[in-house]
Amino acid sequence: MRSIWIFLSSVAAIVAIGGTVYLISRPEAELALSGNGELRAMSPGRRIPVAPAGNPLLAASELQLDMWIPIYPIPCGEIVFGAADERARHFSFCVREIRNRVFFHSNLELSDEDVLDPRVRAHWRATVRPR
Template identity: 50%
Template structure:
């Protein structure tokens, strides 16, 4: 009976050590071997993500989905306040600009200045994309 417990405990130890090695040392992605004669470009690995930020103001090239994430609609309609009314004395005007800057920085890693958010081209782009009046 003692030998059965020794085998079971030994097997449990091997499984525990194997699980720890598997958990703490993840397998590295294998890159495919590409011959020099191959005309196929090498695809990026799917295990890592690369953030590609276009040069310039990302608000100028944003699509409707990006603008809806970056320019708050609830609880404050920042798009109306900043881009439609464009009244610097409006309630929450400064808050909305700060919120747009924060959201763009979080999404793209690019810090925008207040002037970049208030750029007239951004206002025109926002109106075109979002279908404002």
């Protein structure tokens, strides 16, 4: 009887680990910016998005801001745009992380000034903050 329980629990563990690996490695539809600044789905094999010229943070939708501005483990939106205190503990990390995420998803390299633009702060407050 004990060997049956060991066998069943081993099978359950293997299925759980396999399911977790499958869910993590599953290709998801990627999001990219179209020429007019709207979000569109990309095919999983394609990695070259079309992005508008300039600062994509100025015209980003709520979904894009959620994708580009991390909230876990550090609420970067509140640090960079809410308090906007350059002496905050994770301020430089958050600016760098936002720049990296925008580059990863839109293939546009932003400067620190682009991220810290007061228009981006106002757009973030109008789009994300009212929750």
